[in-house]
Amino acid sequence: MLVLGIESSCDDTAAAVIETHQPGVATVRSSVVANQDNIHTNYGGVVPELASREHILGILPAIELALREADCEFRDIDAIAVTRGPGLVGSLLVGLMCAKGLAQRMGVPMVGVNHLEGHLLAPLLEHTVATPFLSLVVSGGHTALYLVEDIGRYRRLGRTRDDAAGEAFDKVAKLMGLGYPGGKIIDQLAQRGNPKKVRLPRARVKRAPLDFSFSGIKTAVAIHLRDNNGRTITRDDLAASFQEAVVDMLLRPTLEAAREFAIDTIALTGGVAANSRLRHRLGDAARAEGRRLIAPSLKYCTDNAAMIALAGSYRLLRGERDSLTVDAEANLPL
Numbered sequence: 001m002l003v004l005g006i007e008s009s010c011d012d013t014a015a016a017v018i019e020t021h022q023p024g025v026a027t028v029r030s031s032v033v034a035n036q037d038n039i040h041t042n043y044g045g046v047v048p049e050l051a052s053r054e055h056i057l058g059i060l061p062a063i064e065l066a067l068r069e070a071d072c073e074f075r076d077i078d079a080i081a082v083t084r085g086p087g088l089v090g091s092l093l094v095g096l097m098c099a100k101g102l103a104q105r106m107g108v109p110m111v112g113v114n115h116l117e118g119h120l121l122a123p124l125l126e127h128t129v130a131t132p133f134l135s136l137v138v139s140g141g142h143t144a145l146y147l148v149e150d151i152g153r154y155r156r157l158g159r160t161r162d163d164a165a166g167e168a169f170d171k172v173a174k175l176m177g178l179g180y181p182g183g184k185i186i187d188q189l190a191q192r193g194n195p196k197k198v199r200l201p202r203a204r205v206k207r208a209p210l211d212f213s214f215s216g217i218k219t220a221v222a223i224h225l226r227d228n229n230g231r232t233i234t235r236d237d238l239a240a241s242f243q244e245a246v247v248d249m250l251l252r253p254t255l256e257a258a259r260e261f262a263i264d265t266i267a268l269t270g271g272v273a274a275n276s277r278l279r280h281r282l283g284d285a286a287r288a289e290g291r292r293l294i295a296p297s298l299k300y301c302t303d304n305a306a307m308i309a310l311a312g313s314y315r316l317l318r319g320e321r322d323s324l325t326v327d328a329e330a331n332l333p334l
């Protein structure tokens with residue numbers, strides 16, 4: 001079965017074609033992502049209205065390119081999977097309406113997919129992973145720890161109480177005058193910096209050891225910048241110190257959960273999973289305890305439509321479909 005995946009929940013316009021015959025086993029025939037960084041960088045964050053307008057311009061070209069790269073045409077597609085939440089509602093609507101129009105015109109089934117389920121299952125695009133496994137989803141919009149008990153059975157063990165980890169990276173990058181999105185820039189600067197140079201707090205949430213909190217670290221960096229004004233500390237050292245603190249705060253609950261639930265496999269997904277220090281340290285820490293870290297390639301860590309097609313394919317293979325009245329939901333629960 002050839003599934004066309006469509007993703008437009010935030011600021012990436014993505015389309016992909018996967019081939020699957022069996023739940024959880026898929027070949028990615030193409031995965032196209034058009035990012036809008038050049039637009040949002042001027043504002044230091046995603047501007048929802050501009051994001052939806054760009055999706056409108058980019059969605060059909062992205063789909064056509066995905067079909068071309070997959071060496072197929074509209075008539076070869078058997079089904080469509082599209083993100084219907086959570087995300088920016090204006091952005092979601094563009095992908096969803098496009099999917100509905102195509103499904104109607106092509107006479108194929110369509111299913112709406114939860115974006116988070118896409119991230120949770122992204123590791124399966126490249127690896128064979130047995131359930132249960134633990135999944136740390138870290139992106140610009142989400143930071144949460146899930147127990148994937150089975151496909152379709154997800155238990156949230158912990159979540160951020162305030163900012164998402166990616167949001168903290170982006171906000172700190174903005175404070176440091178580095179541009180948007182900031183995670184990648186901080187990651188690069190940090191490679192030349194000393195992570196012990198600036199003392200920053202590691203927050204823990206009282207009586208909720210598997211929850212996260214990143215608003216304090218952002219404030220600590222702001223205070224540091226105000227008081228030091230770049231005199232003694234280089235940008236590289238501040239980037240490295242900030243990144244180390246975020247990695248520490250992500251590692252502790254993840255490893256605690258792995259121990260508590262006796263889980264051998266930890267998956268790392270979402271845009272922040274691209275962070276080199278996080279991949280390295282979580283991999284080392286997991287190995288030291290006899291566990292395995294599975295991190296998708298960078299192109300499947302950040303928002304993409306292949307993970308949406310895969311998540312949708314489980315229901316499609318069972319013959320399920322959504323009606324064309326299915327709606328976008330900004331806060332769609334998993």
Ligand code: KG4
Binds near residue numbers: 165301303
């Ligand atoms: O999953 P994603 O593409 O979009 C959603 O938020 O759903 O994640 C984007 C986030 C941004 O906050 C970006 O700064 C962060 O991922 N990011 C990184 C790195 N690359 C992207 N954060 C830290 N280190 C990186 N190398």
Ligand code: ZN
Binds near residue numbers: 119139270271303
């Ligand atoms: Zn995402």
